[in-house]
Amino acid sequence: MTYCVGLKIDRGLVFMSDTRTNAGIDSISTFRKMKLWEKPGERVIVLMSAGNLATTQAVVSLLDERTKAAADRAPTLYEMPSMFQTARLVGDTVKEVIAQSAPAGQTADSSFNASFILGGQIKGSEPRLFMIYPEGNFIECSDDTPFFQIGETKYGKPILVRAYDRRMSLAETVKLLMVSFDSTLKSNLSVGLPLDLAFYEKDSFKIGLNKRIGADDPYYSSVSDGWSDALKAAFQSLPDFSE
Template identity: 55%
Template sequence: MTYAVALRLERGLVFAADTRTNAGVDNIAQYKKLQLWQKPGDRVLVLMSAGNLAATQAVLSLLNEPLADPESQVPNLYNAPNMYRAARVVGNAIREARRVDGPALEASKLGFNTHFIFGGQVKGERPRLFLVYPEGNFIEATDDTPFFQIGEHKYGKPILDRVARADMRLGEAAKLILLSFDSTLRSNLSVGLPIDLVVYERDTFGIRREMRIGADDDYFRQLSNAWSEALRHAFSTIEEFKV
């Protein structure tokens, strides 16, 4: 399984995804689940995936194939005129992968289980963020709900619900997302380090920060310890229930 989350802000976008795909006592594998496309001065696009690894890799291959030909007239991530049309390209790739592989997966009772978060900015419009379903349709993030999650989201959702705002600074948003990962890592074995993190600043059309956060990352370790201390302190200061 996996956990991935993204925030759409007035100042830009923040994305993060773990790299664990199988979890067990003696079976742990890692794959990168955050993909990035850039055309300097024109667009930055980010895609994160959760679900059946073979199915998500098939979708990714379908998205990358037409990009090899710069003269291609087929609608693709590099010639889509806006983020909505780019999200349609992603949805169409999902439908094509499902058309080819879906019947076999359904016959094996695995199902075509893929979810995606897709976001970025195309020149001429503000950054946008979409949650794309296995059927290829999607919804868009708003100021009221500025974040999306896929995978094992239930442990990291409470802090996002309480704190996430569209007017947050990029550094604040990155801290919030990493705290949601910390909660998830403590409660779910199927999510694991390292975490791929991407920070995009609005109208720069270049990635401000891209990094992989592992178990030896000083900031993440300090963040986790400080959050635990803050929670224990907050708990101790609340009046006890009368019995």
């Protein structure tokens, strides 16, 4: 299982993903689920993945390989004129990988499924954020839907819905995501540390923050402990039921 969040604020785009993959309770591994592409001054692209690990790795590897031999393998992520066209390219690559991997009759809804969060900015347009489905189609975030989640979404969503504000600072946004991920980690053992965090500041055309957060990270520990204490205090402050 996986948990990834892409979130849009006034300052730019913030991304966080876990790194746990498992094929059973006794087979747990760590894989990076966030991939960054950057052409300073021109474009930044961030892609996070959830679903079948072989499928997601094949999609990311294929996209990355084509950027390294662009003359022979066009189109590439570095040639797309807009983030919308970039989302189409990723969606087409998802369909290509699933079609090549699956036996006759296999569909995107089966064991080969994969979903992605794509975000970034290409010079001449605004930062944009998309969620790409296993079928290759996609939707874009809006004022009504300012963040996307993929993977194990239900435990970390309530705090995002309640506390998100597009005017939040980066520090506040990271705190919000930490709480969302901590709630998920405590509720589902198939999501686990370390976490990958990235921040793209609007119109900078370079990654502003790219950090891995492990179990020994003091800020993560303080947020986790503080949130637990705050929930207990809030619960205890509620009136008792009277018969």
